[in-house]
Amino acid sequence: MSRSAGLNIPEHIATIAEGLQYRDFLILGLPLDKLLFTDGATGEKMVKDNWINLQDKGIKAGRVQFFNNLSSHMIKYPGKVWIGVEFFCNDSEAFWLQTDELIIAPAHQ
Secondary structure, X not given: OOHHHOOOOOHHHHHHHHOOOOOOEEEEEEEEXXXXXXXXXXXXXXXXXXXXXXXXXXXXXXXXXXXXHHOXXXXXXXXXXXXXXXXXXXXXXXOOOOOHXXXXXXXXX
């Protein structure tokens, strides 16, 4: 954050903001014919959430997106369920530098 932007930001907030680190993320798009689960609240076949954060240290993914719920313009093949699996990593990390096949493999588990 630039302190010269003319904003009146308290010093302690500016210090915290300057210490934040940027983190890249990689999104793997998976077109599925259907979901094998239903929305727990409604029992409908489609989840109504836009994304779900994953809080499990045992998996690399950090969030799942449901592109169908965000915009129809994000769907390449209408009739498919498009899920985005987000992996939080920097573009210099080993995970990012893997082949597409190695990145895709854990998303199918």
